[in-house]
Amino acid sequence: MLSRxxxxxxxxxxxxxxxxxxxxxxxxxxAYDRFMGRWSRRLAPLxxxxxxxxxxxxxxxxxxxxxxxxxxxxNRKTESRVVGVDLSREYIEYCRTQNPLNRVRFExxxxxxxxxxxGAFDAAASMLALNFxxxxxxxxxxxxxxxxPGGRIAAAVWDYGExxxxxxxxxxxxxxxxPAAEAKDExxxxxxxxxxLQQLWTDMGLARIEERPLEMRxxxxxxxxxxxxxxxxxxxxxxxxxxxNAAQRDALRAELxxxxxxxxxxxxxxxxxxxxxxxxxxx
Numbered sequence: 548m549l550s551r552x553x554x555x556x557x558x559x560x561x562x563x564x565x566x567x568x569x570x571x572x573x574x575x576x577x578a579y580d581r582f583m584g585r586w587s588r589r590l591a592p593l594x595x596x597x598x599x600x601x602x603x604x605x606x607x608x609x610x611x612x613x614x615x616x617x618x619x620x621x622n623r624k625t626e627s628r629v630v631g632v633d634l635s636r637e638y639i640e641y642c643r644t645q646n647p648l649n650r651v652r653f654e655x656x657x658x659x660x661x662x663x664x665x666g667a668f669d670a671a672a673s674m675l676a677l678n679f680x681x682x683x684x685x686x687x688x689x690x691x692x693x694x695x696p697g698g699r700i701a702a703a704v705w706d707y708g709e710x711x712x713x714x715x716x717x718x719x720x721x722x723x724x725x726p727a728a729e730a731k732d733e734x735x736x737x738x739x740x741x742x743x744l745q746q747l748w749t750d751m752g753l754a755r756i757e758e759r760p761l762e763m764r765x766x767x768x769x770x771x772x773x774x775x776x777x778x779x780x781x782x783x784x785x786x787x788x789x790x791x792n793a794a795q796r797d798a799l800r801a802e803l804x805x806x807x808x809x810x811x812x813x814x815x816x817x818x819x820x821x822x823x824x825x826x827x828x829x830x
Contacts, residue, residue: 573635573782574781576640579612579781580613583776586820587615587616590615591618593761594616595616600620602624604669604670605668606624606627606668606671607671607693609673610675611633611638613645615674617631618648631652633656636655658689659680659681659686659689661689661693668695669694670699673686674702684747687748699827701824702744702825703825704738704739707733707734710762710821710822711733712818712820713765717803724798733784740823741758744825752830757826761821761822765819769814769816770813774803
């Protein structure tokens, strides 16, 4: 059970960027929500179906971002109590403004040093965040510690290398124009390839482990709707665009239009998105 202090305040922990310089790439919650948050909300129900938590579960969402998974749990599991934690104070403040439910709390904290007692939750999950953690083993160990025996630990990460076509098109165009962009390509992210999350769960001593791809489509009503979020400065791709001059941005935009076969700004764009998800149980 949660301690009395935790029940009253749901005092927090969080995502995990620590001193990682990528933290500066996640500072504007509304911009992130426009860029990736809308797709997180599409993925969250698929991830929740995979995680399989009870209706009355106590659930910890580690690296909650703009709250997609936490709110999916709360809205579908109507007797659940949910804590969402993230390192970004800006994201947490945004989550609080969007949350009408007293069963859900959002707090700032560090996923590598969770401020909860042992066994405080029935499930702990991290959706689209674990690859940004400096020490994911430590974060999973903390998720395991705060989850009661028999509880579930789960995570999902975009397949940046092959299955995330929105970003494959972007980085392919960027590298074609600027070979130095290869080093910034998100395909180099950890834990984003088949089997990597499963191996981490095995290494951390979890039981009944299963890994599965979660697939969906990103339907953009226009090329402009696809391109504009890249200019908002969020995430590695946004940070890359932010350091380009006007001519370089225009060239990248034109290259993307050609690659996506969208000669007009109003042309729709539909792309496959795949995440790898893993689940396992605490012994």
